[in-house]
Amino acid sequence: MGKTVILLVFGASVYIGMQLERRLAEERCLSAGGAPDARGVCTGVAAP
Numbered sequence: 001m002g003k004t005v006i007l008l009v010f011g012a013s014v015y016i017g018m019q020l021e022r023r024l025a026e027e028r029c030l031s032a033g034g035a036p037d038a039r040g041v042c043t044g045v046a047a048p
Contacts, residue, residue, distance in 0.1 A: 022040055029035070029042035036042055 025040065025042070026036045029045070032042070032045045034042040034045035
């Protein structure tokens with residue numbers, strides 16, 4: 001039972017971290033004038 005709880009907490013923290021990272025990347029893309037697509041790839045921004 002204890003191992004299951006630890007795995008669930010670890011999995012939830014990884015998921016939350018990934019969502020936060022994706023949201024930050026989306027913000028950077030939008031602030032650069034681009035538009036993130038469904039895959040999370042920033043499009044419409046010229047390379048520096």
